[in-house]
Amino acid sequence: MGRREEYLADLERRARLPAGFSSATTSIEFVPAExxxxxPYTMNLxxxxxxxxxxxxxxxxxxxxxxxxxxxxxxxxxxxxxxxIVNNRISNVAAPGGMDDAETICRTVAAELSIGERNVLPAxxxxxxxRLPVREMCAAxxxxxxxxxxxxxxxxxxxxxxxxxxxxxxxxxxxxGTVMGVAKGAGMIEPNLATxxxxxxxxLRVPRGRLDEFAEEAIATSFNRISVDGDQSTSDMVIxxxxxxxxxxxxxxxxxxxxxxxxxxxxxEHVVRNGEGTRHVIRCSVCGAPNAELAYLVGKGVVNSPxxxxxxxxxxxxxxxxxxxxxxxxxxxxxxxxxxxxxxxxVLSVAVADRIVYEGGVFHLDxxxxxxxxxxxxxxxxxxKCRGYPGNDATVDIRIDLGGGTHRTEILGSDLSYGYVHExxxxxx
Amino acid sequence: MGRREEYLADLERRARLPAGFSSATTSIEFVPAExxxxxPYTMNLxxxxxxxxxxxxxxxxxxxxxxxxxxxxxxxxxxxxxxxIVNNRISNVAAPGGMDDAETICRTVAAELSIGERNVLPAxxxxxxxRLPVREMCAAxxxxxxxxxxxxxxxxxxxxxxxxxxxxxxxxxxxxGTVMGVAKGAGMIEPNLATxxxxxxxxLRVPRGRLDEFAEEAIATSFNRISVDGDQSTSDMVIxxxxxxxxxxxxxxxxxxxxxxxxxxxxxEHVVRNGEGTRHVIRCSVCGAPNAELAYLVGKGVVNSPxxxxxxxxxxxxxxxxxxxxxxxxxxxxxxxxxxxxxxxxVLSVAVADRIVYEGGVFHLDxxxxxxxxxxxxxxxxxxKCRGYPGNDATVDIRIDLGGGTHRTEILGSDLSYGYVHExxxxxx
Numbered sequence: 001m002g003r004r005e006e007y008l009a010d011l012e013r014r015a016r017l018p019a020g021f022s023s024a025t026t027s028i029e030f031v032p033a034e035x036x037x038x039x040p041y042t043m044n045l046x047x048x049x050x051x052x053x054x055x056x057x058x059x060x061x062x063x064x065x066x067x068x069x070x071x072x073x074x075x076x077x078x079x080x081x082x083x084x085i086v087n088n089r090i091s092n093v094a095a096p097g098g099m100d101d102a103e104t105i106c107r108t109v110a111a112e113l114s115i116g117e118r119n120v121l122p123a124x125x126x127x128x129x130x131r132l133p134v135r136e137m138c139a140a141x142x143x144x145x146x147x148x149x150x151x152x153x154x155x156x157x158x159x160x161x162x163x164x165x166x167x168x169x170x171x172x173x174x175x176x177g178t179v180m181g182v183a184k185g186a187g188m189i190e191p192n193l194a195t196x197x198x199x200x201x202x203x204l205r206v207p208r209g210r211l212d213e214f215a216e217e218a219i220a221t222s223f224n225r226i227s228v229d230g231d232q233s234t235s236d237m238v239i240x241x242x243x244x245x246x247x248x249x250x251x252x253x254x255x256x257x258x259x260x261x262x263x264x265x266x267x268x269e270h271v272v273r274n275g276e277g278t279r280h281v282i283r284c285s286v287c288g289a290p291n292a293e294l295a296y297l298v299g300k301g302v303v304n305s306p307x308x309x310x311x312x313x314x315x316x317x318x319x320x321x322x323x324x325x326x327x328x329x330x331x332x333x334x335x336x337x338x339x340x341x342x343x344x345x346x347v348l349s350v351a352v353a354d355r356i357v358y359e360g361g362v363f364h365l366d367x368x369x370x371x372x373x374x375x376x377x378x379x380x381x382x383x384x385k386c387r388g389y390p391g392n393d394a395t396v397d398i399r400i401d402l403g404g405g406t407h408r409t410e411i412l413g414s415d416l417s418y419g420y421v422h423e424x425x426x427x428x429x
Numbered sequence: 430m431g432r433r434e435e436y437l438a439d440l441e442r443r444a445r446l447p448a449g450f451s452s453a454t455t456s457i458e459f460v461p462a463e464x465x466x467x468x469p470y471t472m473n474l475x476x477x478x479x480x481x482x483x484x485x486x487x488x489x490x491x492x493x494x495x496x497x498x499x500x501x502x503x504x505x506x507x508x509x510x511x512x513x514i515v516n517n518r519i520s521n522v523a524a525p526g527g528m529d530d531a532e533t534i535c536r537t538v539a540a541e542l543s544i545g546e547r548n549v550l551p552a553x554x555x556x557x558x559x560r561l562p563v564r565e566m567c568a569a570x571x572x573x574x575x576x577x578x579x580x581x582x583x584x585x586x587x588x589x590x591x592x593x594x595x596x597x598x599x600x601x602x603x604x605x606g607t608v609m610g611v612a613k614g615a616g617m618i619e620p621n622l623a624t625x626x627x628x629x630x631x632x633l634r635v636p637r638g639r640l641d642e643f644a645e646e647a648i649a650t651s652f653n654r655i656s657v658d659g660d661q662s663t664s665d666m667v668i669x670x671x672x673x674x675x676x677x678x679x680x681x682x683x684x685x686x687x688x689x690x691x692x693x694x695x696x697x698e699h700v701v702r703n704g705e706g707t708r709h710v711i712r713c714s715v716c717g718a719p720n721a722e723l724a725y726l727v728g729k730g731v732v733n734s735p736x737x738x739x740x741x742x743x744x745x746x747x748x749x750x751x752x753x754x755x756x757x758x759x760x761x762x763x764x765x766x767x768x769x770x771x772x773x774x775x776v777l778s779v780a781v782a783d784r785i786v787y788e789g790g791v792f793h794l795d796x797x798x799x800x801x802x803x804x805x806x807x808x809x810x811x812x813x814k815c816r817g818y819p820g821n822d823a824t825v826d827i828r829i830d831l832g833g834g835t836h837r838t839e840i841l842g843s844d845l846s847y848g849y850v851h852e853x854x855x856x857x858x
Contacts, residue, residue, distance in 0.1 A: 066756030128749025129792035320557025327495030
């Protein structure tokens with residue numbers, strides 16, 4: 001069995017939908033109105049329905065000021081959402097007639113399921129600006145509704161992929177029930193497609209207010225702590241649905257919250273690791289900050305610095321760039337407003353792969369250290385040839401101590417490679 | 430005559446130092462303490478002295494919280510500065526003993542010139558964290574001081590280069606005198622080396638307060654309006670020196686300010702255009718903003734978006750990403766605090782190469798538009814093979830109208846190419 005098959009077999013073992021959910025997927029072919037001359041495109045459709053008696057749905061959507069029609073509708077329908085209809089290939093963002101198109105799809109799904117139009121949550125991922133092939137999509141919906149079942153969610157994880165290298169699925173059993181989730185978003189390539197889509201399902205009954213709280217916390221320490229290229233998409237969404245089939249024992253809150261965090265954390269790391277472009281995952285932990293926001297700004301500054309990212313891609317332990325990025329992050333207006341002025345370069349310390357490289361205002365570098373760091377970077381490099389499975393589970397660890405407080409955070413990012421440029425220079429062909 | 434020779438001949442015609450200045454350059458070889466095993470490195474030294482009776486020097490240095498020893502000393506010595514000593518190859522940032530090293534060099538220059546140690550402004554560019562070869566540098570200084578002359582500044586522009594593809598020099602004659610400048614900083618590759626160095630020289634007498642004001646204005650509309658990869662270096666500096674030899678006619682202020690702006694603007698555009706990585710220069714103008722800062726945030730957001738940059742590199746008119754980047758820039762905390770909330774996606778418009786591609790909340794795209802835009806991108810692409818001269822003087826023009834006010838700005842940026850990753854993945858070898 002190859003590594004791809006092993007990975008899929010492993011996912012399959014954890015892929016069963018929680019009780020009270022069913023799903024189906026299909027593919028259609030279409031010719032985009034915007035490129036009428038070319039060969040047909042393929043689009044996947046995935047449908048997940050919560051069939052329980054007491055469904056609770058919560059979620060978060062992108063903060064980008066320009067959003068796709070599906071985001072507008074999903075925001076409006078969120079509280080009553082019992083069905084998810086997802087397509088890849090076209091994101092339906094600012095396309096002429098985009099709202100009407102999305103509404104037509106919701107109406108058709110609702111009619112086939114005999115539910116209200118307002119119970120349908122649409123999500124689209126792919127090219128911005130193009131129109132959905134509504135006719136072809138609607139024609140496929142009756143069959144999609146008919147064939148859904150409470151089986152494996154792996155086909156859903158696969159259907160929502162665009163340039164994702166491998167499907168992303170995670171689950172935890174907790175309090176007699178299950179929390180499972182699928183995600184779409186291909187590391188550095190993700191915002192490319194302008195979408196990170198994350199769907200979590202649980203059969204555990206959780207009151208709306210509490211589910212919303214758990215989701216908020218879990219997102220804050222997972223998807224809000226990854227950074228690929230600093231671009232926030234027009235379609236990002238994280239949806240959490242409870243079918244309410246299983247009543248958890250009282251006092252389970254903490255465990256359910258933990259399971260949500262675990263599932264989101266695992267999916268978030270895969271979003272960074274995924275994608276042809278990513279060769280190293282960077283884990284930047286920042287401690288000693290006077291507040292959480294400053295820790296976050298510094299961590300983001302380091303993992304988003306193109307100079308740090310390219311050096312790591314090249315297995316070049318150019319630690320000067322890390323310190324430059326920290327200094328730059330600390331000099332920003334916002335950073336200065338929240339206490340960066342009190343952080344002195346002399347109290348900063350920076351470690352890479354557990355070796356202190358900067359402390360007391362100077363670098364601690366020599367040929368031996370450089371060799372150790374180069375080796376550590378090389379060891380964390382993913383196999384370029386992995387197709388359909390994650391290249392490894394290693395990270396390049398950067399630890400920054402600001403020496404100015406007790407707050408800390410951890411940010412995951414990716415390097416900047418030829419593969420990223422390649423994927424993104426000509427994405428739409 | 431090849432294009433490189435034509436370019437150099439053209440610079441040479443404008444390269445004569447203003448009255449009251451003299452310069453000299455030299456090269457040394459050294460073995461870095463941090464890489465004792467390899468072959469020797471070459472370092473250039475450049476010296477410029479203002480020999481006039483009434484020298485006035487003003488300048489600005491990086492806001493990065495971590496700065497090199499030369500920046501610390503130059504800040505301290507700025508007001509009395511009459512001599513500039515510049516080296517490439519090593520930036521002397523956070524190197525052990527870096528302050529002592531820089532002071533030793535200043536002391537040696539001062540002794541040779543018979544001026545005060547506090548009259549010397551040091552500047553270093555290159556690798557962060559390594560030590561300067563002080564012994565070899567000091568040994569070369571007596572000869573450097575001896576051979577300086579009021580001739581061409583082109584050797585200075587060449588000596589301060591690191592991975593710069595071509596020397597950058599600009600000048601204007603104004604009010605009977607000259608404003609000329611040289612710059613170092615290789616487009617996307619520049620912060621790589623962690624340095625943009627800019628030195629302007631004029632023989633016109635300008636009182637300190639006014640020269641400082643002119644410099645502030647000129648920097649604001651030139652170097653503060655370019656963005657390469659969002660990283661601000663530990664060594665950036667812009668120094669303006671007046672030798673005071675020529676008394677300008679009264680009422681010349683506006684013309685002198687104009688000349689400074691012109692020279693800095695020309696140098697700033699070359700900093701973006703320069704460097705192996707850059708294949709397109711992006712000119713993003715933002716109008717209709719409720720204030721200048723919001724225009725700036727949006728423009729920076731667009732030219733810094735890796736997704737916009739890679740698409741432009743690939744000559745792919747993926748205008749969806751531009752709108753995504755605008756929406757993302759408008760959603761930031763700072764943007765929202767200064768009025769972005771009042772900008773509605775429906776009033777936004779975006780034009781690329783003078784063609785409206787987004788207006789009234791929807792894209793205006795069809796196969797014909799795509800073809801026109803692709804052609805425009807291709808036409809603006811620089812020849813990859815240019816070595817020693819700028820590849821062209823074209824720009825990719827993006828025009829964003831926020832429809833919410835009267836403020837405007839213009840930001841220059843560059844695309845993101847394989848060349849950038851290549852240069853930066855293994856810069857130090």
